[in-house]
Amino acid sequence: MTEELFREDSYLKECDALVVSADDAGVILDRTVCYPLGGGQPGDAGTMSWGSSSVAIVDTRYAEDGSIRHVVDNGAALPSVGDTVRIILDWDRRYRHMRMHTAMHLLGSILHYGVTGGNISAEKSRLDFDMEDTVDKEAVTAALEALVAQDHAVSCRWISDEELDAQPELVRTMSVQPPRGKGRIRLLEIENVDLQPCGGTHLRSTAEVGKVRIGKVEKKGKRNRRVNIHLDD
Numbered sequence: 001m002t003e004e005l006f007r008e009d010s011y012l013k014e015c016d017a018l019v020v021s022a023d024d025a026g027v028i029l030d031r032t033v034c035y036p037l038g039g040g041q042p043g044d045a046g047t048m049s050w051g052s053s054s055v056a057i058v059d060t061r062y063a064e065d066g067s068i069r070h071v072v073d074n075g076a077a078l079p080s081v082g083d084t085v086r087i088i089l090d091w092d093r094r095y096r097h098m099r100m101h102t103a104m105h106l107l108g109s110i111l112h113y114g115v116t117g118g119n120i121s122a123e124k125s126r127l128d129f130d131m132e133d134t135v136d137k138e139a140v141t142a143a144l145e146a147l148v149a150q151d152h153a154v155s156c157r158w159i160s161d162e163e164l165d166a167q168p169e170l171v172r173t174m175s176v177q178p179p180r181g182k183g184r185i186r187l188l189e190i191e192n193v194d195l196q197p198c199g200g201t202h203l204r205s206t207a208e209v210g211k212v213r214i215g216k217v218e219k220k221g222k223r224n225r226r227v228n229i230h231l232d233d
């Protein structure tokens with residue numbers, strides 16, 4: 001399995017790693033800073049270099065066995081098993097994903113409806129809500145801006161199923177029911193704002209979200225509102 005360095009520190013921009021396997025499907029390493037597609041957040045891009053060679057990482061995905069595959073262009077030169085490679089993230093893109101992802105938690109804390117879907121990209125993101133009400137774009141943007149200005153601390157922690165069972169008040173404060181049965185659950189907490197299970201990469205504080213606004217609100221069926229979020233820089 002690949003050691004997931006981004007889980008403990010989402011601000012890591014590079015690392016050295018050993019090549020476990022390399023073929024046309026991609027390169028699997030013993031550790032990585034690259035986040036694999038999941039939870040609505042895109043897989044990371046970046047570069048992989050070794051010796052005098054280097055190749056672009058165009059995507060990052062989970063392999064079927066749970067290890068992490070760094071996808072490279074077809075026909076690109078590949079490192080050999082056992083080589084040490086240096087991974088450097090496309091940090092500008094990932095940082096926008098982190099700003100978007102954290103902003104989506106804020107949006108979910110403002111609109112208290114069930115979330116039926118969502119997608120993050122560096123350009124725009126969206127959350128789908130199970131709701132019939134109309135969305136006041138100006139009011140929601142103002143509420144988002146207030147949460148950003150208040151600079152709430154953001155943190156992650158792991159908790160076991162047993163610890164969760166011993167603290168029923170935790171489940172009551174969560175907006176999403178935690179996925180049990182895997183032994184441990186990763187919780188994302190935005191102090192005084194949001195607490196829920198989440199495996200994505202987030203900011204350290206809401207101030208880093210920066211300039212954010214609600215874009216188009218689309219009616220996708222009687223009980224579904226798609227709310228788009230934009231970063232304005």
Ligand SMILES: [Zn+2]
Binds near residue numbers: 101105202
């Ligand atoms: Zn999250």
